[in-house]
Amino acid sequence: MFKSLRNSQAAALSLMVAVLLVIWYIGALWLNSDLLINGYERRNIDWNFSQLVADAYSMQRPLLPTPDQIGAELYKSIFDTRIDSKRSLVFHAGITLSSTLLGFALGGLLGILLAVGIVHNRTLERSLMPWVITSQTIPILAIAPMIIVVLGALNFTGVLPKAIISMYLSFFPVTIGMVKGLRAPDKLHMELLATYSANTTQLFWKLRWPSALPYLFASLKIAIAAALVGAIVGELPTGAQGGLGARLLSGSYYGQTVQIWAALIVAAVLGASLVALVGVLERRINRRMGIAA
Amino acid sequence: MNTLALNRLLIIAAGALSLILSLFITAADGAIYQQQPIWLALIPLLLLGGWFAMSLLTDLGEQAAPGLARRALNLAVPALFAGLLLALWQLIVTGFGVPQVLLPAPSTIGATFFAQLQTLAQDFAQTWLKAVLAGWLIGCGSGFIVALLIDRSPFLQKGLLPIGNIMSSIPIVGIAPIMVMWFGFDWESKAAVVVVMTFFPMLVNTLAGLHASDHLHLNLLHTYAGNRRQTLWYVQLPAALPFIFNALKLNSTLALIGAIVAEFFGTPIVGMGFRISTEVGRMNMDMVWATILVAALAGSISYGLLALLERKLTFWHPSTRSAG
Incomplete structure (x- = not known):
């Protein structure tokens, strides 16, 4: 029985999560107690350890909030507020999600187009490929807020500017993956199609595209996570307009740590579920195409 | 013709x-x-x-x-x-x-770059030499060491790998405001963000690399009665090098992004992120673009140097050999 427990994924994962939670609670006590002890001494209050623990776990603006405080804030801002209210995290997550998805769609499309061009034209490959790679060593996220501000000055606000940043981040993995994927077909298959005198279009749709699909989905999983990061960072300077990034920034301005953590958790859940969604789509399409997954 | x-x-x-x-x-x-x-x-x-x-x-x-x-x-x-x-x-x-405010011409950006070289160098020293380098070294180093430690424990791996994978789909830059709150305005808080951002890619990649060694090679070391340390040094680490360098290169970009974004949440009056956010406010777009040029150069050069080092160290790998 013990051996089977040792080998189970669920047991390992839940043990790890439990350990992390314990560390979290100890860390919260440790980080928050400094502030509290200072306060006690200033007001000349006698304090003992149990009181310190109780206070450390129920501070208004703790240095590190406990998971149950974050959970309470999450519950309050998801279920107890109307969805169209500015206090609702669902409202902010919706804003972030819309620009993430638009940017992801644009980036995926651009990535695929670039890859198709690169695979079919040697000059394009030689001239574009080095810059596609270089483009990612440029910390575009760092200038994302600037792009937003500049476009905002042009009266060009809303979803699109943020989506452009998401697009820039998400096209790269798609291009790299698809160039690899479109070149993945077996040499024998390519020669078979050549003996059928298939033209480039037929070769593309009947052989290159299907064999590139596994690569496409692997890339799309990376791309959608990157698109979410782009959308969130793009929201940092647009404080008033909402979105998870704006929520992070306002939380940091007003020292609302619980609010920051709640927004972070929502972002994490959003990211994980978007990646999982692409995974589900991948399995469906694989099944329809007869690839056993 | x-x-x-x-x-x-x-x-x-x-x-x-x-x-x-x-x-x-x-x-x-x-x-x-x-x-x-x-x-x-x-x-x-x-x-x-x-x-x-x-x-x-x-x-x-x-x-x-x-x-x-x-x-x-x-x-x-x-x-x-x-x-x-x-x-x-x-x-x-x-x-x-x-208009300048919208998009300065490359010639203007170049002129500003050379005119403001001193300010740009100070920003670079604050952001890159302090925050990025320290955070990158600590993050990659600790990720590598943890990977070595849990390499022999399937139980710990089963617990940590899913967490590492989930972390890769999470926008970690979001912890920047929290780190600024914990570690103050100076470069330590930026380095902390970079550490968290670079730790998990390094951990996941190193673990994958340590498992990528050839079974024949492992068996060979076994017949030589190689102990654990020797197996690690002669077989596992060389086989893991391509994976490790992948993570190092990926992290070099992530680190720069993390440090600059963290500076949006509060800095002393120097640093690339600070420069970008204040000069945007003053509509000095040429200075902003000059800072971006510095960031792009720093990112590309560090990536290039790592790629060069990878070539030197993994000369035996097929992907290096075929490139000639």
């Missing part, structure tokens, strides 16, 4: 000529394209010339014997492409009189 080559050269020459002419016209007279749109006709011509030049260089590069000439030709194609892009940017910005 010969006439075809001659035609090609003619088109390239026409493209080069129209490029020079366009640059000359736009430099002499601001917003010329709005007054005399006829000059716009030169732009397709120069693009066509550029395209023909690039395809000519590609062909030459493929025909050339392997060696210095071939390498130079292969570099010339992307260089020409970038030059063309820059020229187009310059022409459109000066030709249409695009």
Whole structure:
């Protein structure tokens, strides 16, 4: 029985999560107690350890909030507020999600187009490929807020500017993956199609595209996570307009740590579920195409 | 055949000529394209010339014997492409009189870059030499060490790997405000963000690399009665190097992003993120773009150096060998 427990994924994962939670609670006590002890001494209050623990776990603006405080804030801002209210995290997550998805769609499309061009034209490959790679060593996220501000000055606000940043981040993995994927077909298959005198279009749709699909989905999983990061960072300077990034920034301005953590958790859940969604789509399409997954 | 080559050269020459002419016209007279749109006709011509030049260089590069000439030709194609892009940017910005605030011309950015070299160097020292380097070293180092420690424990791996994978889909830059709150405004908080951002990619990649060693090689070490340390040093680590370098390169970009974004949440009055956010506020776009140029150079150069080191250390790997 013990051996089977040792080998189970669920047991390992839940043990790890439990350990992390314990560390979290100890860390919260440790980080928050400094502030509290200072306060006690200033007001000349006698304090003992149990009181310190109780206070450390129920501070208004703790240095590190406990998971149950974050959970309470999450519950309050998801279920107890109307969805169209500015206090609702669902409202902010919706804003972030819309620009993430638009940017992801644009980036995926651009990535695929670039890859198709690169695979079919040697000059394009030689001239574009080095810059596609270089483009990612440029910390575009760092200038994302600037792009937003500049476009905002042009009266060009809303979803699109943020989506452009998401697009820039998400096209790269798609291009790299698809160039690899479109070149993945077996040499024998390519020669078979050549003996059928298939033209480039037929070769593309009947052989290159299907064999590139596994690569496409692997890339799309990376791309959608990157698109979410782009959308969130793009929201940092647009404080008033909402979105998870704006929520992070306002939380940091007003020292609302619980609010920051709640927004972070929502972002994490959003990211994980978007990646999982692409995974589900991948399995469906694989099944329809007869690839056993 | 010969006439075809001659035609090609003619088109390239026409493209080069129209490029020079366009640059000359736009430099002499601001917003010329709005007054005399006829000059716009030169732009397709120069693009066509550029395209023909690039395809000519590609062909030459493929025909050339392997060696210095071939390498130079292969570099010339992307260089020409970038030059063309820059020229187009310059022409459109000066030709249409695009306001400075919106998009400065490359020539303006270059001038600002050299004029403000000292400020830019201070920002670079604050952000890159302190926060990025320290965070990158600590993050990659601890990720590597933890991977070595849990390599032999399937139980810990089963617990940590899913967490590592989930972390890769989470926007970790979001912890920046929290880190600023914990570690203060100076570079330590930025380094902390970088540590968290770089730790998990390194952990996941190193673990994957340690498992990538050939079974035959492991068995061989076993027959030599190699102990754990020797197995690690002679078989597992060399096999893991490509994976480790992948993570190092990925992290070098992530680290720069993390440090700059963290500076948006509070800094002393120096640093690249600080410079970007304040100069945007003052609408000094040329300075912003000069800072971006520094960031781009820093990112590309560190990536390039790591790639070079990878080539030196993994000379045996197929992907390095095939590149010649």
